Amino acid sequence: MPDSLPTDAVPIILLTIYSFSFIAGLLFLSTVYWCSIRFYEIRSFTSEIHLTLKPYPMLKSIFVLVLLIGSFQIQSSHAQCGTPSNLQFVYANNVSTFSWDAVPGATSYYLELKYPSYSWSNLEYATVVNSNSLSLTGVMQSIALDWRVQAVCSSGSSSFAQSSMSIPCPVPHSLQVTNLGNHSATLNWAHDPGYNTMVSDFLVAYRAIGNSTWIDLGNTFATTINVSNLQSGTSYEWRVMQTCAYFNSSYAYASFTTSGPACAAVTGLTTNSVNATQASISWNVSPNAISYQVEYKPSTATTWSSPVNAASNSTTLNNLTPGTTYTWRVISVCPSGTNTSVVSNFTTTNPTSCGIPQGLQVVSTSNTSLTLGWTPVQGATSYQLRYRLLGSSGWNFVSGIAGTSYAINNLNIGATYETQLRVFVHLAILPIQPV
Numbered sequence: 001m002p003d004s005l006p007t008d009a010v011p012i013i014l015l016t017i018y019s020f021s022f023i024a025g026l027l028f029l030s031t032v033y034w035c036s037i038r039f040y041e042i043r044s045f046t047s048e049i050h051l052t053l054k055p056y057p058m059l060k061s062i063f064v065l066v067l068l069i070g071s072f073q074i075q076s077s078h079a080q081c082g083t084p085s086n087l088q089f090v091y092a093n094n095v096s097t098f099s100w101d102a103v104p105g106a107t108s109y110y111l112e113l114k115y116p117s118y119s120w121s122n123l124e125y126a127t128v129v130n131s132n133s134l135s136l137t138g139v140m141q142s143i144a145l146d147w148r149v150q151a152v153c154s155s156g157s158s159s160f161a162q163s164s165m166s167i168p169c170p171v172p173h174s175l176q177v178t179n180l181g182n183h184s185a186t187l188n189w190a191h192d193p194g195y196n197t198m199v200s201d202f203l204v205a206y207r208a209i210g211n212s213t214w215i216d217l218g219n220t221f222a223t224t225i226n227v228s229n230l231q232s233g234t235s236y237e238w239r240v241m242q243t244c245a246y247f248n249s250s251y252a253y254a255s256f257t258t259s260g261p262a263c264a265a266v267t268g269l270t271t272n273s274v275n276a277t278q279a280s281i282s283w284n285v286s287p288n289a290i291s292y293q294v295e296y297k298p299s300t301a302t303t304w305s306s307p308v309n310a311a312s313n314s315t316t317l318n319n320l321t322p323g324t325t326y327t328w329r330v331i332s333v334c335p336s337g338t339n340t341s342v343v344s345n346f347t348t349t350n351p352t353s354c355g356i357p358q359g360l361q362v363v364s365t366s367n368t369s370l371t372l373g374w375t376p377v378q379g380a381t382s383y384q385l386r387y388r389l390l391g392s393s394g395w396n397f398v399s400g401i402a403g404t405s406y407a408i409n410n411l412n413i414g415a416t417y418e419t420q421l422r423v424f425v426h427l428a429i430l431p432i433q434p435v
Helices: 007-028 057-077
Strands: 033-043 046-055 088-092 095-099 106-114 125-129 133-137 144-153 161-166 173-178 185-190 201-208 215-220 224-227 235-243 252-257 270-274 279-282 291-298 308-310 314-317 325-334 337-340 344-347 358-365 370-375 382-389 396-401 405-408 417-425
Touching (some): 185 201, 185 235, 291 314, 308 314
Antiparallel strands (some): 033 046, 106 144, 144 161, 235 252, 279 314, 358 370, 382 396
């Protein structure tokens, strides 16, 4: 006989004791016996059990207690049902999904919902489901609830596992503006699935950008609202939020700019004055213009110059080419857009003409130098002088003479020289006056 009880024999022993409990009870009604149980090796999934019953009244109470405990343990082992765990809640597209980890042996689950301030005896919703999740459609937006679930097994139910959940009040989206005019606009938006006009609406407001005060357009159950009495050519921002039963959504924001009056093309293009490199031009005021841009080009060119900005209805064009015909036009800049005028033309002048230098003469002489002088030429900017020995072929040039006299040094004693003078006016070279 083995010294200890084999592990595989335990379930058989428990069942044997439980089966004999009733028989033993009957035996105790007449007399008390001592039950001696001896165990041998298990063969073919059975154990040899030898009972020897002996009268022993003093052990009656102990034996009954052992039988009752064994019976209770066997019954309890059949009644175990695990508590659900890992409770999760997800809300999307108006569907509320409750889920938890499956409990081994569970045949169904019982789920309850209530408001946080209520007791579990005052439920908002209760149901039995056959899987470890439940999806509900149309639960009120912005609501907060407590929920709990228990597993139901063939031999009984588990304790409850509890959690909390809330459904947001969704923010309006897809904001856009239609029917935009000078003084009015239609504001549009969209709502999430589940919007219920019985408990929700929308609050809309607008203001001119830069203004601190919102203008309330009130509440509406629709997803569109008209706004009027706007300023033309003005930028506005607007906002909308959804109201819900328990709390409201955040605001959604967008902006728009009203149309301005038609931007008229300017008229009356005028060339006020022109010289070789500049032209002063003007035009009539456009009623809705906030500024102007002038473009110009040589008449034979195909590409316009970069725009010249003008705050008023006149400007001066610089760095023009002398003796060139130009085409120009004016662009009106308005809040509602731009408009381009017809074209006009002007021609820059050639350099200013002036007389040939006169009165070239020797003012004073010395052994190796002399001073020349001449009569001033009106409009002259500078003079150029050249001189050489009479009969030689090479000239000596002196340029950039600002006055009407010049001293020539390092001449040969007793030699005869010839000189010539020419004048520069606006970079134009005039004919040379020989002496």
